[in-house]
Amino acid sequence: MKLDKKSNFSEWYNTVIREAEIVDDRYNVKGFVVHRPWGMRILKTIYRIYEEALEEHGHEPVLFPTVIPEENLRREEEHVEYFKAEVFWITHGADRLLPRRLALRPTSETAFYYMYSYWIRSYRDLPFKAYQSCSVFRYETKATKPLLRGREFLWIEAHDVFSTSEDAYRQVREDMEIAREVIYGKLAIPFMFFQRPQWDKFRGAEYTFAADCLMPDGRFNQIASTHYLGQRFAKAFEIKFLDRDGAWKYPYQTCYGPGIWRILAALISIHGDDHGLILPFDVAPIQVVIVPIPSKDVSYDELIKYCKVVEDRLRSGGVRVRLDSDPDVTPGAKFYFWEFRGVPLRAEVGSMELKTRSVTLCRRDTFERVRIELELLLDAVEDLSRRIFDNLRSKAERELESRIVEALSIEEVGESISKGLIVKAPFCSVDYDGEPCGEKLKEAYSAEVRGIRIDVEEEPPDGAKCIVCGRPAKHYVYIGRSY
Numbered sequence: 001m002k003l004d005k006k007s008n009f010s011e012w013y014n015t016v017i018r019e020a021e022i023v024d025d026r027y028n029v030k031g032f033v034v035h036r037p038w039g040m041r042i043l044k045t046i047y048r049i050y051e052e053a054l055e056e057h058g059h060e061p062v063l064f065p066t067v068i069p070e071e072n073l074r075r076e077e078e079h080v081e082y083f084k085a086e087v088f089w090i091t092h093g094a095d096r097l098l099p100r101r102l103a104l105r106p107t108s109e110t111a112f113y114y115m116y117s118y119w120i121r122s123y124r125d126l127p128f129k130a131y132q133s134c135s136v137f138r139y140e141t142k143a144t145k146p147l148l149r150g151r152e153f154l155w156i157e158a159h160d161v162f163s164t165s166e167d168a169y170r171q172v173r174e175d176m177e178i179a180r181e182v183i184y185g186k187l188a189i190p191f192m193f194f195q196r197p198q199w200d201k202f203r204g205a206e207y208t209f210a211a212d213c214l215m216p217d218g219r220f221n222q223i224a225s226t227h228y229l230g231q232r233f234a235k236a237f238e239i240k241f242l243d244r245d246g247a248w249k250y251p252y253q254t255c256y257g258p259g260i261w262r263i264l265a266a267l268i269s270i271h272g273d274d275h276g277l278i279l280p281f282d283v284a285p286i287q288v289v290i291v292p293i294p295s296k297d298v299s300y301d302e303l304i305k306y307c308k309v310v311e312d313r314l315r316s317g318g319v320r321v322r323l324d325s326d327p328d329v330t331p332g333a334k335f336y337f338w339e340f341r342g343v344p345l346r347a348e349v350g351s352m353e354l355k356t357r358s359v360t361l362c363r364r365d366t367f368e369r370v371r372i373e374l375e376l377l378l379d380a381v382e383d384l385s386r387r388i389f390d391n392l393r394s395k396a397e398r399e400l401e402s403r404i405v406e407a408l409s410i411e412e413v414g415e416s417i418s419k420g421l422i423v424k425a426p427f428c429s430v431d432y433d434g435e436p437c438g439e440k441l442k443e444a445y446s447a448e449v450r451g452i453r454i455d456v457e458e459e460p461p462d463g464a465k466c467i468v469c470g471r472p473a474k475h476y477v478y479i480g481r482s483y
Ligand SMILES: [Zn+2]
Pocket: 427, 428, 429, 434, 437, 466, 467, 468, 469, 470, 471
C-alpha cells in the first residue's frame, strides 16, 4: 500500500484512519463510527490534557443527561431555529408515544442553563465555570467523514457565568489561551484565532470566536470555538443573581467547545507522512517501542533479557514503552507496524547493542538513528522527544505561513483558493451588512469568510476597498474552504 499525502490527501486520510486503527466507519448506522483502541488511547490523552488545562483555569467537571426536553430547546428562539434541523428526537419509550419528545443533545446550553437557574443565586456564586466531556448528536445531511463530520461526535463543552460583561470577554481570551496551551503547546498544531462574521456565529450567541487550523488539502478545520452569549440565555432561562448592591441581575455567559474529534483529525493530518501517523511524544499511547534484532551471534533469549533491562529503564523514567518481542514477526515488519501508528521513538536492540550495553534510537519524524549508552538512555529520550516536538511544530508553522497569501480582487481570491491557499483580503464588514459579500464568495468559489484575526495585531486596511463590493474595507479577513 503506497501512501501519498500530498497528491491525494483524502485517500491518505481514510487509509491512515483505518489502518492505524483509529476509528472504523463500517458500523451499520450512517454517520456513527466505532473508536478503536489506538485511536481511543490518543483521544483519552487529548481529553486528559484538555481537562487538566480547563481545571487549572478554574473549571469544574460535571456530567449532564444526554436527553434534553423540547421545552428547554425552545426557550432561546434563535438557538432552536438553527438546531431544529439537526436534532435527533426520542419519541417512544418501548412502543408508547412519550408525552413530550426528548432531543439527543446537539449541544447542551439548554440543559446546563436550566440547572444554572437553580444553582446561581448570588454574586458569591460567580464566576461559575463547569465543563463536561461527552458526545453530541447531530442529524447531518452532508457527507460524513470520520473525526471531521459525524452524527455523533466527541467534544468538551464548557459553560461559564459571570457577573459582568468584561469578565465574560476575559473568559473568551482565556479560552483562546487554553487552546494555545493545549493544541499548540502540547500537540504542536498551529492555528489562527478568529472573530467569526455575524452571519456565521453560533446561534444564540452575540459573538463567536474560533480556532482554525489548516489541513493538508488547504481547508480550514475549526478545532475549538468560544461564544460570548451576553445575557440572552440568562434571560431565556431566568438565571439571576443577587448582586452586592442588593439588586437582582442577569449574569453574562460564555460557552466553549474544544472539538476533541477535530483536534485528533488535525493531529493525524498535519503531522502524518507517507509512512503513516507521527505522534508528538505527549499524546503517543506508546512513546518508545523496543524491537529486538536477532542475529546468529546472539541467542534470542539473551537478547530479550537485555531488551527487558532497557524496558525497565525506560519505564522507571515514566516513559510509555512496549517491548515487541514476538519471535515470529521480522524486525522489518515491526518497524513498519509501529511507524504506521506513529510511535515517536524506536529502540533497536541487536548483538552490537547487547555487547556494548547501548541502544540505537530511531526518530519517527526524520528516521535519524543514534546509538546511546544505556546509562544515558533516559536523557536521550527526553532530549529527542523535545526535538521531535519542535520539528513537528516548526514544520507545521512553516506550512501554515506559506499557505497565506494576500489578494486585492475577487478574481485573485478565486485563483488562490483553487490552489489550496488561504487568502487575506480587505473586506467591508463582518457585521450583517457584509453578508451579501460573504455569500458571493461562497457561491463563486465555495469559500468562506472565516473572520478577523484576534490572536495577532493587524493594521486596519488603510484606504483599501472590499474585494467584493468595493465599499471601504473595515477589516482584513481570511477566506478559504472549510470542513
Ligand atoms: Zn463588501
